[in-house]
Amino acid sequence: MSKLYTFLKYFFITFWTVFVVAPFLWAVSTSFKDFQSVNSKVTYIPWLDFEPTLEGWRVLVKSPAKGGVDIVEPYFNSIFVTCTASLISIVLGTLAAYALSRFTFKAGFVRNNDITFFFISQRIMPPIVLSIPFFIFLSTIGLLDSLLGLVVVYIVLLMPIAVWIMVDFFNRVPKELDETALIDGCNPYQAFYKVVLPNSIPGLIVAGMFCIIFGWIDFFFAFILTFTEVQLLPVKVVALNSSITPWWSLSASALVSVAPLIIVAFIVERYLSKGNLSGALK
Amino acid sequence: MNLIGEKISYKPDEQFHLNDVSFNFKKGNLYTILGRTLSGKTTLLKTIAGLLNPDQGSISFEEKDFIKIPVWERNVAMVYQQFINYPHLNVYENITFPLEQRKLSPEQIKKDVDEALKTVGLVGFENRKIQELSGGQQQRVALARSLAKKAKILLLDEPLVNLDYKLREQLREEFKRIFSEGLSQDTILIYSTTDPQEVMELNGEVIVLDEGKVLQKGPAKEIFENPSNLKVAEISNDPPMNVLKGSKNSKNLNFENISLEIPNHFKNLEDKDYNFGIRASEIKLDENGEEFEIELAEISGSETLLHLKRGNSKIIALIEEVMNFKIHEKVKINFNANKFYAFGEDEKLVSSPYGGTNG
Numbered sequence: 001m002s003k004l005y006t007f008l009k010y011f012f013i014t015f016w017t018v019f020v021v022a023p024f025l026w027a028v029s030t031s032f033k034d035f036q037s038v039n040s041k042v043t044y045i046p047w048l049d050f051e052p053t054l055e056g057w058r059v060l061v062k063s064p065a066k067g068g069v070d071i072v073e074p075y076f077n078s079i080f081v082t083c084t085a086s087l088i089s090i091v092l093g094t095l096a097a098y099a100l101s102r103f104t105f106k107a108g109f110v111r112n113n114d115i116t117f118f119f120i121s122q123r124i125m126p127p128i129v130l131s132i133p134f135f136i137f138l139s140t141i142g143l144l145d146s147l148l149g150l151v152v153v154y155i156v157l158l159m160p161i162a163v164w165i166m167v168d169f170f171n172r173v174p175k176e177l178d179e180t181a182l183i184d185g186c187n188p189y190q191a192f193y194k195v196v197l198p199n200s201i202p203g204l205i206v207a208g209m210f211c212i213i214f215g216w217i218d219f220f221f222a223f224i225l226t227f228t229e230v231q232l233l234p235v236k237v238v239a240l241n242s243s244i245t246p247w248w249s250l251s252a253s254a255l256v257s258v259a260p261l262i263i264v265a266f267i268v269e270r271y272l273s274k275g276n277l278s279g280a281l282k
Numbered sequence: 283m284n285l286i287g288e289k290i291s292y293k294p295d296e297q298f299h300l301n302d303v304s305f306n307f308k309k310g311n312l313y314t315i316l317g318r319t320l321s322g323k324t325t326l327l328k329t330i331a332g333l334l335n336p337d338q339g340s341i342s343f344e345e346k347d348f349i350k351i352p353v354w355e356r357n358v359a360m361v362y363q364q365f366i367n368y369p370h371l372n373v374y375e376n377i378t379f380p381l382e383q384r385k386l387s388p389e390q391i392k393k394d395v396d397e398a399l400k401t402v403g404l405v406g407f408e409n410r411k412i413q414e415l416s417g418g419q420q421q422r423v424a425l426a427r428s429l430a431k432k433a434k435i436l437l438l439d440e441p442l443v444n445l446d447y448k449l450r451e452q453l454r455e456e457f458k459r460i461f462s463e464g465l466s467q468d469t470i471l472i473y474s475t476t477d478p479q480e481v482m483e484l485n486g487e488v489i490v491l492d493e494g495k496v497l498q499k500g501p502a503k504e505i506f507e508n509p510s511n512l513k514v515a516e517i518s519n520d521p522p523m524n525v526l527k528g529s530k531n532s533k534n535l536n537f538e539n540i541s542l543e544i545p546n547h548f549k550n551l552e553d554k555d556y557n558f559g560i561r562a563s564e565i566k567l568d569e570n571g572e573e574f575e576i577e578l579a580e581i582s583g584s585e586t587l588l589h590l591k592r593g594n595s596k597i598i599a600l601i602e603e604v605m606n607f608k609i610h611e612k613v614k615i616n617f618n619a620n621k622f623y624a625f626g627e628d629e630k631l632v633s634s635p636y637g638g639t640n641g
C-alpha cells in the first residue's frame with residue numbers, strides 16, 4: 001500500500017515537473033535554432049539534432065537599423081515601471097490597509113468594509129473598461145507615452161492588491177500588540193513602524209511579489225498607453241512577430257522576460273521555507 | 283495622589299460596557315477586579331490605561347486629569363490575558379523596549395532588565411526568541427516588561443487565564459511573592475480575574491463587576507463572607523453559591539419540602555419568603571439526610587462535584603473524595619444550616635453566617 005502510494009506520488013510529481021518544465025526546455029532549445037532547424041524537421045537536442053546558433057539572442061540586442069529588435073531599453077523600462085509602481089503601491093497600500101484594519105471610518109453610509117471593497121473593485125472590472133478613461137486622463141495631463149504615466153496607471157492597478165493582502169494580514173495581527181506598544185511609550189506612528197511593520201514582513205513580501213508579477217506581465221495597458229517614445233517588454237516581445245514567425249528570438253525573449261520572476265520566486269521561496277510566512281504572530 | 287475614577291460610563295453599542303463606575307485606588311495597594319467574562323473588566327483596565335476614552339466620567343491621577351494625557355505618556359504597564367510580546371524581538375529586547383522608548387541610560391536599562399528577569403525567573407533566557415517559549419514563559423516576559431518599566435500603575439488583565447492548570451497554580455504563587463517583594467510603595471496594582479480563588483489568595487481590595495456595574499467593593503474576606511447580593515454570591519464562589527427558594531417560619535426553614543432547624547443567625551429574621559444561599563462545600567453526604575437526584579457527577583482531582591435536583595431546585599455539592607455515582611441515582615445529603623445565607627426576594631443580602639447584613 002505504502003509502496004504504491006510512494007510510487008504514485010513520485011509518478012505524479014515527475015509527470016507534473018515534466019509538464020511544467022518541458023515548455024521551458026523547448027524554449028531554451030528553440031532559442032538556439034535558426035530558420036533551417038526550426039522548419040526542416042522536428043529537432044530537440046543541440047549539436048546532435050541541429051547546429052546551435054546565437055542568432056536568436058543576437059537579434060534581441062541589435063539595433064533595428066541592423067535588422068534586430070532592441071529589447072534592452074524596453075527591458076529596463078519594464079523593470080523601472082514595475083519596481084517603482086510596486087514600491088509606491090506597497091507603501092501607500094500598507095498605510096491604507098493599516099488604517100482600514102485599525103481605525104473606524106464613518107462617512108455617510110460608508111464604512112471600513114466599503115472602502116476596502118472600493119479598492120478591490122478596481123480589479124473587478126475588466127481592464128478594457130478602464131482603458132479609455134486612462135487614455136483620456138493621461139493625454140489630458142500630458143503623460144501619454146511616458147514612463148511616469150505608466151507608473152501612475154500601474155499604481156492604480158497594483159495598489160488594490162497591496163491593500164487587499166495587507167488588510168487581511170493586519171486583521172490577523174492582534175490589536176493588543178499595537179496597544180502594548182502604545183502603553184510602552186510609542187506614539188501611534190512609532191507603534192506602526194517600530195512594532196507592527198517589523199512583524200508584517202511576511203505580508204509585505206507576499207504583497208510585493210504579487211505587485212511585481214501583475215505589474216511585470218501586464219500587456220494591455222503597456223500596449224494602449226504607449227506608442228514610440230516608451231515601450232515596455234511585453235509589447236516589444238509581441239512586436240517581434242512578423243510574417244515569418246521568428247521562433248528562435250521569440251523563445252529567447254520569452255526566457256529573458258520570465259527570468260526576473262523566477263529570481264523573485266527563488267528569493268521568496270527561501271522565506272517560505274524558513275517558515276517565516278506563518279507563525280510569526282500567534 | 284490617588285488614582286480616582288468618578289462615574290465612568292462607556293457605551294459603544296447597545297450595551298453598557300461600563301456603567302457609572304467609581305473608584306479610589308491608593309498607592310502601594312493591590313486591587314482585584316472580579317467579574318465574569320464580558321463584565322467590563324478589560325474595558326475598565328483599558329480605560330485606566332488610556333486605550334479607551336469613556337463617554338462620561340473622569341479619571342484623575344496625582345491631581346492631574348488623566349483623560350487628557352495620551353496613552354504613551356501615562357506611564358502605565360499592562361499585561362494581557364493573551365501572551366502579548368513583540369514577536370520580532372528576543373526576550374531581552376522585549377523587556378528593554380519600553381525603557382529605550384523612555385531614553386534611559388544603557389546602564390540603567392541593563393540594571394532594570396536584569397532585576398526584572400531575576401524577579402520573574404527568566405535569567406538565562408535573554409537571547410531566546412519569543413516563539414520558542416512556552417505560554418507560561420511568554421507571560422513571564424510580558425510581566426517582566428511591565429515590572430522593568432517601574433510604572434506607577436500596573437494593570438494585569440486575567441494574566442493566568444490562558445495557562446494550563448499546573449502552571450496557573452505555580453505562577454499564582456509567584457505572583458503573590460512578586461507583588462509583595464518586587465513592587466515599590468509607589469505602585470498601584472490592579473488585577474482582574476474571573477477566578478474567586480485568585481481573588482482570595484491575592485487578598486487585596488476587591489471590586490465585583492457585572493454588566494459594567496460595580497456590585498460590591500471591599501476586602502476579599504468581606505466579599506467572601508458577606509456578599510451584598512445574590513449576583514455577588516454567584517460570582518465570588520466557584521462553584522457558584524447554590525440558591526434555594528424557600529421560606530422561614532417561627533420554627534423552621536422550609537424549601538422543597540425540606541425543613542431545617544433555624545440556625546442561630548436567622549433567629550431575628552422576619553418570617554417570610556427568602557432566597558437561601560448555601561455554598562457547595564457546606565453540603566455533605568448523609569444517610570439520614572434529604573433525598574436528591576443526581577443529574578451529573580464531575581470528578582476533578584480529589585473532589586467530586588455533584589449536580590443535584592429536587593423539585594424545581596438544582597444545586598451543586600462538593601464532595602471531598604472521589605466516588606462513583608450513577609446518573610439519576612438518588613443520594614441523601616445534609617445541609618450545614620449554620621452556613622446558610624438569606625437573601626431577600628430583591629436578591630439583597632439579609633442575613634449571613636458572618637453577621638453581615640445589607641439593610
